[in-house]
Amino acid sequence: MKVDWSPLKHELGEWRAAGLTLPLWWRDDDAVAPTESLARLESLSATSGVPVHMAVIPRDATRSLADDLSDQFIPVVHGWAHVNNQTEGKKAEFGMGRDAHAARLDLQQSMARMRDLFGARLAPMFVPPWNRFDAALLPTLAEFGIDALSTYLPRQTATPIAGVTQINTHIDPIFWRGTRGLVPPDDLVAQTVALLQARRTGMQDNAEPLGYLTHHLVHDADIWEFSQQFMQEMCDGPVRLYRHDTKGFS
Template sequence: MKPDWNPLQRELARFRTERVPLPLWWRDDDATRDTMALQRLLGVSEGLDIPVHLAVIPRPATADLAAVIKDAPGAVPLVHGWAHENHAPDGQKKAEFGHPRAAAIDEARSGLRRLKSLFGARLLPMFVPPWNRIDPDIANALPHLGYTALSTYTPRAARKEAGLVQINTHVDPIHWKAGGGLMPVDRIIAALVQTLQDRRRGRTDHLEPLGFLSHHLVHDDATWAFTKHCLETLLQGGATPCNLLDMKDDLP
């Protein structure tokens, strides 16, 4: 049975009627090197004319990735932790920077330095903690290392905290709890409509760009198809694509 996109289209129509802005940004996690999946991702980005913000894992990142991004004006690299290694205590949800660690600050500093050396001015100094979890004390240290923004998951509570602009993601189509693959599309659409309603009704910050989160390395064909169709529906419904690098001096 084909998914029903009508609820999303109706909600987007309400945004247009009520003249509520809908900025949209796309974040894709776990890039390290040039792959066929990365090329497919960049092709979707170019075809839809929406930038893709690549959360790059610094330690394994390669020079060939930097060369690809240099030739892809719609690709914006971000700092995705350090090595994407789980340091959570036993029994806790996975996290690389979710708990105090002696090496955490040095790793965050090294991540920014390494990616600056690879990408130069193309790098947006936004910290994206693996598994979207970060300890408050580590977050508080990030501005002193040169970071200006932080991105995790779910609507932000405030635009700026501890000197960092928070720009999160809100839509993730992968069914992680089932081991991967695409979550049932009707469930994704229903959650996205609820997210939009919360923004339109003032329950969450409607000025925060709506964040679509993808993971190109684990997409199957169904996930690729959904990603393209969902982004296309949002754009056709009035969402405005954001390139956060172009907005770096006044992040929304």
């Protein structure tokens, strides 16, 4: 696949000239068991040097996933069962209007299951399925020791509640509402450049790590190839890699 990366290279050059550094992180969703796709993701992560925050579905996660998940991955919590609890509107498991008691029980068992599987390896970040979350449940996250919430698009506030930081993703290569293949590469490059320009000019918060969001179980060849090139191009720029565990930035 031939991608015109020149607009991104130019923008990263502007960052160097300004003495700026871009915080970067990677999140992948929906893991429950070891698969060939997961092994391929691990290889891509190792080659690029960028660790993957693996959003694991607690209810369905297997012991073999916990046993086989290498240090290339940082396990985080992906809802409870990844089911839609909305009676109308857009899908969400922990969306607006859900019964607070039922949501609390799901969050409690999510953390219990993930701690049982991953122990001290677990990074206390919550990733709500479909990237939708009722802000009224934020105190419950903090109660259960979750210190970060990750959805999609630039965050509106760094700390939506005391003790919980918002760390979103911003670039998704999958054309979910169309072919479910790769978004046109030129569009992805333009989107990335626009995000970087907004940060460089102070219009968006550059303290928030820029997040690349993947779903290894549904990747086709083009998505794999674009992701490999994307990480290579980004890591050639003035970036520092973020990991939501004790290591922080590297």
